[in-house]
Amino acid sequence: MRDGLQAYCRECSAEYYRQRQEARGKKVRVKVAVPPGHKRCPGCSEVKPHLEWELSKSSSDGWASYCRECRAERNRIGYFKRKYGLSPDEVDALMAEQRGVCCVCLAAPAEHVDHCHKTGRVRGVLCFSCNAALGQFKDRPDAIRRAAAYVEGNAWKPTLVAPGVYQLPS
Template structure:
């Protein structure tokens, strides 16, 4: 308006905006009274004290958009999707298909997604120790076979055939 004031009060404008958004099929967040020193998380809907939030200098209020718990959950889901192309539900299906145990040791609970570093294809979900062991062997089947033979007591001693040429036992 020419006098610098709006034609409608704040509540009427907000109600009109809400009606227009709902007519478009969009959801409008309800305004919730929040005490000082607290913030409402849009994901879980809980009002929590600032001690349960991360600092964020770029946001208008100086706090992160989501509480610590919800933020960790969102980051975990985003990581699995970005790194492996899996949702958490798909990862849980893999674990259920393995009957809740590691594919290699068959005893520990699987926690780490294992994938081929060349193709990026997900192979399964392993326990920490087995996943670390595969990483130490750099996913080389020949090195893993030699290690298994060594552990089973089969001596792995190459025979010198010519200078610099060794023959491996069969």
């Protein structure tokens, strides 16, 4: 209007906007009163104190968009999707298929997705120690077999056959 005021009050304008959006098939979030020092998380729809939020220089209020818990879960989902192409349900299915136990040591809980570094194919879910051990052996079966023989007491002592050529024990 000429006087700088709107024709309708704020509440009526908000209601009109909500009706138009719903007519277009979109959902409008109901405004929730948030006390000072708190913020509403769009992930869990809870109002939480600022202590449960990460700082963010890029946001207008200085706090992250999602609370710490929701942000961690979103990051976990994104990581598995980016790195392995797995959804959370597929990761849970892998763990359930192994009954939550590492398939190498059969003792520790399986929490880490193991994959072939050459092909990227997911092999299964391992405990931290077994997954790290396979990584240290660079997924080389021959090195893993020699390590197993060494642990079982069969010392790995190659025999020099020719200069630079060693014969491995059978």
